[in-house]
Amino acid sequence: MRKLLKGISILCVFVLLIMATACTEKPAETNAPAATTKEAAAETTAEPVDTGDDLIVVGFAQCKADESDWRMANTASMQETLSEANGYKLILADSNNDAAKQVADVQGFIDQEVDYIVIAAVNMDGWDTVLSSAKEAGIPVILMDRTINASADLYTCWVGSDFKAEGVKATDWISTRFTADDEVNIVNLQGQLGASAQIGRSEALEDAIAANSNWTLLAQQTGEWSTDTAKEIMASWIQQHGDKINVVYAENDNMADGAIQALEEAGMKVGGDDGVAIISFDANRAYLQMTLEGKINCNVECNPLHGPKVAEIIQTIESGGSPAKVEVVEEAAFYYDTITQAIVDARAY
Ligand code: AHR
Numbered sequence: 001m002r003k004l005l006k007g008i009s010i011l012c013v014f015v016l017l018i019m020a021t022a023c024t025e026k027p028a029e030t031n032a033p034a035a036t037t038k039e040a041a042a043e044t045t046a047e048p049v050d051t052g053d054d055l056i057v058v059g060f061a062q063c064k065a066d067e068s069d070w071r072m073a074n075t076a077s078m079q080e081t082l083s084e085a086n087g088y089k090l091i092l093a094d095s096n097n098d099a100a101k102q103v104a105d106v107q108g109f110i111d112q113e114v115d116y117i118v119i120a121a122v123n124m125d126g127w128d129t130v131l132s133s134a135k136e137a138g139i140p141v142i143l144m145d146r147t148i149n150a151s152a153d154l155y156t157c158w159v160g161s162d163f164k165a166e167g168v169k170a171t172d173w174i175s176t177r178f179t180a181d182d183e184v185n186i187v188n189l190q191g192q193l194g195a196s197a198q199i200g201r202s203e204a205l206e207d208a209i210a211a212n213s214n215w216t217l218l219a220q221q222t223g224e225w226s227t228d229t230a231k232e233i234m235a236s237w238i239q240q241h242g243d244k245i246n247v248v249y250a251e252n253d254n255m256a257d258g259a260i261q262a263l264e265e266a267g268m269k270v271g272g273d274d275g276v277a278i279i280s281f282d283a284n285r286a287y288l289q290m291t292l293e294g295k296i297n298c299n300v301e302c303n304p305l306h307g308p309k310v311a312e313i314i315q316t317i318e319s320g321g322s323p324a325k326v327e328v329v330e331e332a333a334f335y336y337d338t339i340t341q342a343i344v345d346a347r348a349y
Contacts, residue, residue: 059109167204284331
């Protein structure tokens, strides 16, 4: 649709150019200085992103492309699907998990007059101004993966995960692991603060702790989705709390891995039937293997393969349709005592 509008505007300018040229060949009575008209025409048709053979130009504002196994799979899914062979020019802007830079990246896409903007939001807040600019520019905005705090009329649709539901799957497993008479002492490695994935998963844990008088939150801190950061934090928690810790609630696989490394280096038993229970999110293949080996007890899936769904949304809009405002992807959970090698091997990421 947007390509059609762009094509019409170029045609109009072309006709104007011909008329202006014809006018300048006439007697001096015309007063539209050709230079002004030509300059104006050049400005209108000087497309900052020249796709040549009419590709759909998609600006993709990613959190931090190599931040986690999940994020790398998410970026790969977008690059594989929105390829030139499939009719797209994908422009990836990596914000390095800097929320302010990500907003500037989106403004850059508006300035480049891309056809679509896709955002995997670092932070839920700070989007109203730049999304209002995108709306004024007539550029559809597709939220992918995470949600944001902005008026729903400022974006076309959102496709992603129900992060709180993911957290409930994890706390439900904790409830099966322990009885009401057990002391459940939990440490929580949070994702980057302000990300909807962190907010949803943390909220589910905090609600479950409030609902179970024998559950205690010993410590909570952001591990920034990072293995190394999580390992350092876990080592300090082991110093403080020792073998009082019997549950690690890590909000992604990379942080669960860091916690497991710290626990094993401290000589503590991990996972299985009687080790420190490890909760993780994402279910990347490498960490499902650790689940199969019993190191991770409960791994809740967070599907990163959003490329095909984003392409489907774009094609719906291109053909004049309206995509669903909200599309929550189906996700499962995997457990150390029921997962199989076949499930691990079949994992797409
Ligand atoms: O938004 C999804 C989360 O972002 C994943 O769980 C995490 O690994 C990534 O950083």
